[in-house]
Amino acid sequence: MIATIVGTGLIGGSLAISLKEKGIANWIIGVDQNESNLQKAKELQIIDEGASLEDAMQRSELIILAIPVDALLKVMPSILDSAASNHVIMDVGSTKEKILQLVAGHPKRGRFVAAHPMAGTEYSGPEAAIRNLFAQKTMVLCDVKNSDEDALEVIENMVDKLQMRLVYMNAVEHDLHTAYVSHISHITSFALALTVLEKEKEQGRIFELASGGFESTVRLAKSSPDMWVPIFKHNRNNVLDVLEEHIHQLQQMKQLLEDEDYDTFYKLIQKSNKIKKILK
Amino acid sequence: MIATIVGTGLIGGSLAISLKEKGIANWIIGVDQNESNLQKAKELQIIDEGASLEDAMQRSELIILAIPVDALLKVMPSILDSAASNHVIMDVGSTKEKILQLVAGHPKRGRFVAAHPMAGTEYSGPEAAIRNLFAQKTMVLCDVKNSDEDALEVIENMVDKLQMRLVYMNAVEHDLHTAYVSHISHITSFALALTVLEKEKEQGRIFELASGGFESTVRLAKSSPDMWVPIFKHNRNNVLDVLEEHIHQLQQMKQLLEDEDYDTFYKLIQKSNKIKKILK
Numbered sequence: 001m002i003a004t005i006v007g008t009g010l011i012g013g014s015l016a017i018s019l020k021e022k023g024i025a026n027w028i029i030g031v032d033q034n035e036s037n038l039q040k041a042k043e044l045q046i047i048d049e050g051a052s053l054e055d056a057m058q059r060s061e062l063i064i065l066a067i068p069v070d071a072l073l074k075v076m077p078s079i080l081d082s083a084a085s086n087h088v089i090m091d092v093g094s095t096k097e098k099i100l101q102l103v104a105g106h107p108k109r110g111r112f113v114a115a116h117p118m119a120g121t122e123y124s125g126p127e128a129a130i131r132n133l134f135a136q137k138t139m140v141l142c143d144v145k146n147s148d149e150d151a152l153e154v155i156e157n158m159v160d161k162l163q164m165r166l167v168y169m170n171a172v173e174h175d176l177h178t179a180y181v182s183h184i185s186h187i188t189s190f191a192l193a194l195t196v197l198e199k200e201k202e203q204g205r206i207f208e209l210a211s212g213g214f215e216s217t218v219r220l221a222k223s224s225p226d227m228w229v230p231i232f233k234h235n236r237n238n239v240l241d242v243l244e245e246h247i248h249q250l251q252q253m254k255q256l257l258e259d260e261d262y263d264t265f266y267k268l269i270q271k272s273n274k275i276k277k278i279l280k
Numbered sequence: 281m282i283a284t285i286v287g288t289g290l291i292g293g294s295l296a297i298s299l300k301e302k303g304i305a306n307w308i309i310g311v312d313q314n315e316s317n318l319q320k321a322k323e324l325q326i327i328d329e330g331a332s333l334e335d336a337m338q339r340s341e342l343i344i345l346a347i348p349v350d351a352l353l354k355v356m357p358s359i360l361d362s363a364a365s366n367h368v369i370m371d372v373g374s375t376k377e378k379i380l381q382l383v384a385g386h387p388k389r390g391r392f393v394a395a396h397p398m399a400g401t402e403y404s405g406p407e408a409a410i411r412n413l414f415a416q417k418t419m420v421l422c423d424v425k426n427s428d429e430d431a432l433e434v435i436e437n438m439v440d441k442l443q444m445r446l447v448y449m450n451a452v453e454h455d456l457h458t459a460y461v462s463h464i465s466h467i468t469s470f471a472l473a474l475t476v477l478e479k480e481k482e483q484g485r486i487f488e489l490a491s492g493g494f495e496s497t498v499r500l501a502k503s504s505p506d507m508w509v510p511i512f513k514h515n516r517n518n519v520l521d522v523l524e525e526h527i528h529q530l531q532q533m534k535q536l537l538e539d540e541d542y543d544t545f546y547k548l549i550q551k552s553n554k555i556k557k558i559l560k
Contacts (some may be wrong), residue, residue, distance in 0.1 A: 169485075174489075184476070185493050190533070191552075194548065232545065258520065266505045266509045273505070275498055
């Protein structure tokens with residue numbers, strides 16, 4: 001099968017590598033409006049060739065859109081318009097409601113499978129692409145009842161070969177849950193980085209002491225605004241909701257420290273320890 | 281050399297392993313008021329024998345106190361009282377002002393070297409002890425001008441053999457900087473865990489989507505309240521100061537989302553990306 005990857009960054013590039021390695025595709029066409037990324041992806045042998053979207057679509061069956069969610073909204077209508085009946089189009093976006101609202105009722109809606117691989121790193125660009133990014137991770141497929149059966153089968157088959165766990169959700173659930181387990185983590189990391197950078201300006205020397213714990217909590221703050229601002233924009237209501245809860249929790253801790261109520265503080269930490277049962 | 285480790289948990293146990301491996305000590309006596317921890321440490325061959333503090337002090341030169349900072353304050357006076365002139369006593373606590381205030385002016389103050397290895401994990405107990413926890417990490421020594429030269433030399437020699445980077449600070453600086461790069465990271469992780477656990481109760485299914493990014497930001501929330509509540513208590517003012525700044529940053533992000541001011545939001549994320557220059 002010939003596959004087209006639109007957006008040869010971290011996710012698109014990593015998918016390209018895995019599609020080849022797992023024998024899902026034998027030829028990868030890369031499409032990227034960033035010429036230098038496309039060139040790099042070719043040099044790194046992540047893609048076999050670069051092409052225009054039109055040319056690539058004419059020659060491939062599977063088209064994977066791995067671009068920021070705002071760019072996705074822009075290109076999706078014309079991609080669906082020109083889709084042939086054997087095309088399978090999949091996205092990898094971190095928000096789902098807006099894109100699925102946009103394509104609802106499109107005559108070729110069935111060719112589209114809305115997907116979100118719960119995998120990534122804080123890096124971006126083709127150089128960030130890595131092997132086996134997806135194995136043992138979760139792939140969420142959204143509102144699959146609106147995808148054609150044969151298109152869905154192609155994607156489910158791919159997910160299986162990528163050794164991913166498959167989860168089905170509707171778009172509303174998806175956007176709510178990703179706000180809780182992914183989007184808020186990024187917000188707290190960005191805010192924590194800003195906090196210590198601000199304090200560093202006043203105090204200096206802070207980072208001499210930075211250790212693994214600090215690195216762990218702020219590493220997501222290296223993430224690209226090009227990817228994340230559109231996500232926060234699309235998922236604004238859910239993100240605001242969980243952000244409010246998070247600020248509330250921090251204010252509660254602050255109050256307990258101010259009141260020197262260490263017994264309640266202890267109980268709160270014990271409660272938060274329950275996260276152990278969730279994480280491996 | 282015979283070394284005594286008081287507190288055979290993650291840090292004490294890992295130190296015991298390294299002291300042996302690096303040829304710093306050839307016999308390790310463990311002291312722990314938790315009998316079952318002491319037993320486990322012996323079974324795991326982290327320590328050579330368990331003993332009472334009095335017995336251990338009589339037979340060893342180096343005494344490392346790896347216990348929560350509140351427990352440290354309690355035992356320190358009597359340990360210094362009974363210290364001989366060849367004893368070297370080191371702590372590993374995450375806060376330094378209170379302990380150094382406590383021992384200031386003690387006739388045997390010089391035998392004490394206040395240390396803080398910037399290393400650890402979110403786990404605790406002797407089973408959590410790991411080899412090579414300290415290599416390439418930073419060891420902070422505080423107010424070393426008040427330690428005897430020969431005692432300091434023993435510790436500096438140990439730090440060198442552990443392949444750690446050495447940083448000297450005064451206690452006030454230390455407590456300020458650890459609030460920024462360590463203590464606040466724990467607060468945000470605890471609060472983030474509470475946030476999603478709260479939402480999980482309402483919504484269910486959230487954790488099906490938990491991925492690496494989430495795990496990274498909440499892993500510190502597995503940390504023990506027995507260790508952390510005393511740290512927050514000792515470093516209350518600094519922690520409150522940085523917590524206030526952090527809440528302010530989150531509120532700013534919330535306001536920008538409410539106002540849909542995505543341009544400013546973009547710039548904030550770009551600014552937070554500067555953390556790249558700090559982290560490897």
